[in-house]
Amino acid sequence: MTENRQCNVLVTGANGYIGSAVCRAFVRAGWNTYGLIRNPQAREELALSEIIPVVGSFTDLSFLETLFVEVNTFDTIVSCTEKIPGYAAHFGEVMACVKRLAEKSNENGVRPLVLWSSGCKDYGKTGLHGTPGLVPHTEASPLNVPEILKERTTNSAKVFNYTELFDAAVIRPTCVFGYSNSYYGAIFNYAADQREKGSEVLRIPGDPNSIMHATHVDDCGRAYVSLAELDDRRA
Numbered sequence: 001m002t003e004n005r006q007c008n009v010l011v012t013g014a015n016g017y018i019g020s021a022v023c024r025a026f027v028r029a030g031w032n033t034y035g036l037i038r039n040p041q042a043r044e045e046l047a048l049s050e051i052i053p054v055v056g057s058f059t060d061l062s063f064l065e066t067l068f069v070e071v072n073t074f075d076t077i078v079s080c081t082e083k084i085p086g087y088a089a090h091f092g093e094v095m096a097c098v099k100r101l102a103e104k105s106n107e108n109g110v111r112p113l114v115l116w117s118s119g120c121k122d123y124g125k126t127g128l129h130g131t132p133g134l135v136p137h138t139e140a141s142p143l144n145v146p147e148i149l150k151e152r153t154t155n156s157a158k159v160f161n162y163t164e165l166f167d168a169a170v171i172r173p174t175c176v177f178g179y180s181n182s183y184y185g186a187i188f189n190y191a192a193d194q195r196e197k198g199s200e201v202l203r204i205p206g207d208p209n210s211i212m213h214a215t216h217v218d219d220c221g222r223a224y225v226s227l228a229e230l231d232d233r234r235a
Helices: 017-028 040-048 063-070 087-107 147-161 183-196 217-228
Strands: 008-012 032-037 052-055 076-079 113-117 167-171
Touching: 008 017, 008 087, 017 032, 017 076, 017 217, 032 040, 040 052, 052 063, 063 087, 076 087, 087 147, 113 147, 113 217, 147 167, 167 217
Parallel strands: 008 032, 008 076, 032 052, 076 113, 113 167
Antiparallel strands: none
């Protein structure tokens, strides 16, 4: 991090579940936090969390010229959007935006770090509880992505092809929970619905030895900040 000035970050998908948590984490860490959104109606939501709203679309990057009047360097750029199916085209659109942000930053003496969000399913599934040789997934685990997500996994890795513009890392968050927008919330909604219907048994299809795993979305956001604040990006 640069010591004598406040650092700038731009987060795409800033009103999404992970994107908003990432924004809040950067705000708490003292960064000037810009959140890119498509819907102007989300501006107030971001502003209330001390996030600077930027309204724009990946298919029309003219909004960047207006943004550059206010800020012309970004120390970190975070991608928190995806489109499945159609991820390859989405990657191309987002990368065009990221490249322009990086080029402008380079022109003004800053080499950004790009944190590109993928997901833990890039590693596939673990075995069931009790499976011989069961080990947790780590960043050193081989990729074993299901077919439906291969396009995301393959294209996310292309973020490393732009070494002339920025440093990069692919982030693969595990399942997240917290507040009101996680898959775990949907499970509890299902349980409440079954109870209202008078069911005395909650039937959930699946193997009882399936391993349930998650981290709080705020802790996930903090992990992005920790990476952004590493002094040695080679670590």
